Amino acid sequence: MLAAMSSAALRPSSQATAVSRDRSDACPGTLRLHAADDGALARVRIPGGVLTLGQAEALADATQRLGDGDLHLTSRGNVQVRGLADGCGAELAELLTAAGLLPSRGHERVRNIVASPLSGLDNHGLLDVRPWLSALDTALCASEPAQALSGRFLFALDDGRGDLAGLEADVTVRATADGGAQLALGSAGRALHVSSQDAPRAALAAAEAFLEAGRAGGTRVWRVAELALGADELTESVGHRLTVEGIGHERQARETGRSHGPLPGAVGDALSVHVPLGRLSAPQWRELTRAALGELRLTPWRGVVLPTPGTTAVRRTEALARLDAVGLVTGPGSPWLRVGACIGRPGCAKSRADVRADATAALDAGGALAASGSGRHQGLPLYWSGCERRCGHPRGERIDVVAAPEGGYRLSVVAPGHDEARTVPLDDPSRLAAALAEIT
Template identity: 30%
Template sequence: MAEPLSARIPAAPIRPSACPGLLRIVPALDGGICRIKLPGGVITAQQALAVADAAEQFAGGVIEATNRGNLQIRGIGQDHQGLIATLLDAGLGPRNPASDDVRNLMLSPTAGIDPQQLFDARPLAARMLDTLENHPRFHELSPKFALSLDAGEGLAMLDHPHDLWLSALDIEGQTWLGFGLAGCPGTDSPLAAVPVEAGHDLMVAVLELFLDHARPDQARMRHLLQNLPLEALLDLLAQRLPHTLRIGRTITTSRRKPTKPSAHIGTYPQRQPALISIGGVVPLGRLTPSMLRNAARLAVERGDGTLVMTPWQSLMLRNVSRENASLVLDSLQAAGLLCDADQALSHIIACTGSAACGKGLADTKADALQLAEYLQQQGVTQAVHLSGCNRSCAAAHAAPITLLAVSAGQYDLYFRRVDQPGFGELRERDLTIEAVGALLTADSRSNTDD
């Protein structure tokens, strides 16, 4: 009989880190946190059931959808090893335990089936993830070191910053991979481009260069670039690559159209005309075991047996027959997911807040529900991020509107501005949720009235 994965649990954490992983459960006010990294955001229905069972058996039943398309279990009790063993036996951990921290490659949730893609990114992504798992030196990377790959899909997160991003480009009728460092494809022009078949070698060369030149205290690419000029790094990279490196200034291509803000909500077309994907937002990023079980059941009955977690803190069922669209939408909505972009709550995100985080200055989840109810009554939808402190854990990029807690129930209000760093322009200080709702309602109407 084959040895179960749970028999190979390391006796100690792989390396010191404040970031949770599957093999490293970190403490919070409400108990331990375990992060389950999903390849391309994909989890099978059977694995989803295992997560739901584990959240009930070993924790308080709180499952979180993260902004990188992963899952977290919160409120974990004393039996850490029991939880870890259950998840490993469900196939939710790394094949190489030392690699759990570094499997940080984000894809489009519609990779391989998106009508706008320039190529199927999944084979390249699988090869990249395999190398991250099995290249021992890459296990030295910080758990926060992040990569993204998109193939030009219409549904792709282009605003999250990454240490290395790769994005498909159509250059003179040929598909290339543009790439950038310490930025994102939504706002940054590519530094250079390589043929698609060179994408894996590019990743390896960039990561090896980083590890060769970064000091131990330089955990992210932006830290290295403070000391190593970008031009010098590109020169070093060109020396390592056996492929053509097309420098950014020689690239002539049209700017990518940004993803429609609500494209992940409801139905989304696929390359196959008879099939669609259907997405539902996880309310404030929190799933109950019942919600996850119902979604898994639907995936088996009406989809392809898998769920995809998205960077918008939502989930999708793919390969759903068009004739079953209404049934699946109604079923997801009945399960507690938000499948209509007109629902105010579907556009609001919030960190865990003071209820479960020692750094949180306000109960952001409760305040977000109050704000959503007010906006819904006013017929207003606004993309709002409530953050209990300035670490901005719930949002990887600046949201159009940010509420930064200053005390219980009180927030500073920011509006995103491309010419201002951080959360953007400080509009008002020390507002109650009622005052925020009134101001956002007035702002929404002033922006739409002639």
């Protein structure tokens, strides 16, 4: 068991955005379902997005037998099963347990781990993070304190290419050129350098230090950004905990980067596809499992990476053609790569519009311009939301398209130097290109 953190007082800081939650985290899982307008919803944590073919088949079986028949990808590489009937929770849990997708009932909502999806499959990473992933997930499920983590707390394992840097994970472990690893907390402050061997243990120690810091502050918080601490104060506390645990470390400047997923197509020893709006039908899922060798890797950008080591170029081309034929994005030129949306109507009672239908109509009418915008904000992600909560929106710069109370939508740019209060109305989705030209 990890030793207790120092009892030294942690000073509040005006640099932090302090939040005190007055309730427990209600984030859904597979044992705690969420009641939506289209039926109950289960969120299945898939650490690193990695699924064996057997697990992929079990998920498909679960949604076809109990849900709406589709699998819904999340912005953390997890899977949601929607449209579940009342009283099916026990059967769903049994199916997932048999497939190895529920190794610890006490930890099922806290296994939020994203990992570089192309790690070990191309030549751009510094190391293969799969051993980190296995070790961290095992340690997480063995930690009694970790059961208190929020279902929103996020670990990120970056193989050094910097693809996860913009996800604002609570704990990020990034491979470094010297063969070690950098441990960073939240999105600001300095980092700690540890050995590659100690990286998974250090990540868990950081999460447990976060829990202790929340208790010391007398508040209930879900994410690192909510702690009433300065950017480096939690890092100092984590450093002390690592010392107690016998994990060598030293401070260093944090490496930066931007969140970006692999482009669709053949890349390294893999195929990459994008899933429009993150919704996978049964035929699409079957084609994905047919093309993969051994496993699938779901990405935080609602895509899927299919390892294909040893596969000939001809076979890979044929597989991409089959994936394209079932409606998946297999090339880098698709406007769908920058378009996302919450579930909207009819699945969510809070939504003011069927945002997915409107996003599709706008894309059909406006082509690539609808996805990329124009001017200095050209290329920003375009995210459609049914209300101001903006569930599932991408981190960082984007263009928000939010359903308005009076009907239609309001567009705004979320980017440094841009006034988010400035909005442009959109009464007809087919006129999106004109609204984008005005807002950007």
